[in-house]
Amino acid sequence: MKLLLFTIRPFFFLLLLLLAGCSSLINTVQVQTLTKNYCAPNVVYTSIPLQEISSSDSSRLRTVFSYHDYVLVKYLNLAIPVLKYLDSPDNPAIKLAAKQQITEKYMLFETELNAIAAELDCSGERIDKLAGYIDELNAKTQTRLTVASIVLGAITAVTATTVKNDKLNNGLSIAGGAGTAVLGFMTLNPKGKRVNMPLQRNMLQSVWYQNNHAQIYPSSLWGILSEKKFSNSENLSLIQTTRQRWLQYGLDNQQDNPLEKLYFRDGGIFAAEELHDLANMHNELQATIRSIQQDMRSLIQAINTLE
Numbered sequence: 001m002k003l004l005l006f007t008i009r010p011f012f013f014l015l016l017l018l019l020a021g022c023s024s025l026i027n028t029v030q031v032q033t034l035t036k037n038y039c040a041p042n043v044v045y046t047s048i049p050l051q052e053i054s055s056s057d058s059s060r061l062r063t064v065f066s067y068h069d070y071v072l073v074k075y076l077n078l079a080i081p082v083l084k085y086l087d088s089p090d091n092p093a094i095k096l097a098a099k100q101q102i103t104e105k106y107m108l109f110e111t112e113l114n115a116i117a118a119e120l121d122c123s124g125e126r127i128d129k130l131a132g133y134i135d136e137l138n139a140k141t142q143t144r145l146t147v148a149s150i151v152l153g154a155i156t157a158v159t160a161t162t163v164k165n166d167k168l169n170n171g172l173s174i175a176g177g178a179g180t181a182v183l184g185f186m187t188l189n190p191k192g193k194r195v196n197m198p199l200q201r202n203m204l205q206s207v208w209y210q211n212n213h214a215q216i217y218p219s220s221l222w223g224i225l226s227e228k229k230f231s232n233s234e235n236l237s238l239i240q241t242t243r244q245r246w247l248q249y250g251l252d253n254q255q256d257n258p259l260e261k262l263y264f265r266d267g268g269i270f271a272a273e274e275l276h277d278l279a280n281m282h283n284e285l286q287a288t289i290r291s292i293q294q295d296m297r298s299l300i301q302a303i304n305t306l307e
Contacts, residue, residue, distance in 0.1 A: 025194050025269065026137065034130040035197040039122035041115070047219045048108075053079045060086070065302055068229060072299045075223040076109045078102055085306060102303060110296065112218045117289050120203060124282035130195065131275035138192035138272060192272060199267035204281055207239050208246065208264040224292055242288050249277040 053061070053074060061070055061079060064086070073079055081101035088094035206212050212222045224230055225238045236244070250259050262268050263278055270278070 024192075025196065026134075027196070030133055031130065031195050034126055034133065035195060037123070037126075037199075037201055039119050039126060040201045041119070045218075047215060048077065050075065050219050050223060051077050051079065057083060064306070066298075068295060069299045069302045071227055071229055072224070072295060075220045075227075076105055076299075077220070078105055078303075081105070082303075082306070089307070106296075106300065106303075109218075109220050110293075112221055113289060113292060113296075116203075116217060116221060117286050120282050120286035120289065123203060124279045124286060127197075127275050127282065128279035130197070131272045131279060134193045134195065134272040134275065194269050194271050195275075197267050197270050197275075199265070202264060202267070204246075204278075204285065205264045207242055207285060208260070210239055210243070221289070221292075224295075225289070230292070230295065238288050238291075242285055245284060246281055249281065 057079060058070075061073060061082065064082075065073055073082060081098045085095050085098035085102070088098065201216065202214075203216055206214055206216055206222075207225075212219075217225070228234055228237050230238055231241050233241070249263070251257060251263075259274070262270065262274065263281065
């Protein structure tokens with residue numbers, strides 16, 4: 001028995017060493033760096049409230065702009081300077097001042113749009129880097145486990161042919177077989193390494209729950225994202241169409257879905273695949289927001305043709 005224990009001890013030592021190196025939750029310097037949200041703005045911005053447009057002014061603007069451009073005029077707070085410009089055909093000074101106001105408000109919105117898109121781009125890249133880092137660790141772990149399984153199988157086979165003691169031979173075969181089975185089971189781990197990443201400023205939350213309570217998005221941008229006329233189908237808003245695309249990431253629109261809590265609330269323990277999905281959602285939202293610049297082109301052309 002002592003000889004048996006002495007002989008199989010290296011097998012268990014190898015397994016313990018591998019198990020220690022395959023800890024699921026990791027917290028390296030790289031993980032600590034990438035789980036911190038260095039993409040969030042350093043200052044809190046106050047959202048400019050939307051101005052009300054009377055029905056008469058709305059009717060006048062609708063005769064000048066297409067409905068699509070009119071919606072942008074409304075959410076960019078351009079109604080007052082545009083009307084001032086239209087009401088002063090014979091006063092170049094007033095027209096120039098009104099045109100300056102239009103330009104300033106247009107540029108302000110463009111800055112707000114680019115700032116949100118840049119934060120989404122930064123967050124998506126940060127999360128994707130973290131997912132890539134975990135993928136590399138998982139690949140190294142898989143390689144080590146595969147090599148260890150091959151080595152253990154070879155040692156077991158060689159030992160079985162050289163040891164003449166039947167009882168010892170049987171014990172070694174059992175130990176080697178068990179060790180190989182454990183290593184094989186570990187290579188089938190579908191999740192691999194995980195990281196704990198809190199989401200203090202969750203830019204996806206507002207879109208998923210279809211409210212801007214966190215005030216992450218400026219009122220102007222949120223209004224446009226909520227406007228059904230800005231989607232290709234014109235039946236759903238950009239927020240709703242984006243949310244529908246996110247359902248493909250294992251979300252079934254149920255309140256108790258653990259992925260919903262993970263992606264759209266406070267974060268938690270992520271595997272590499274879940275991080276890739278989270279990064280993709282950030283990138284998709286960024287692309288949706290940047291697509292508004294196509295509509296901005298139409299608006300600026302309409303403004304430049306005002307008489």
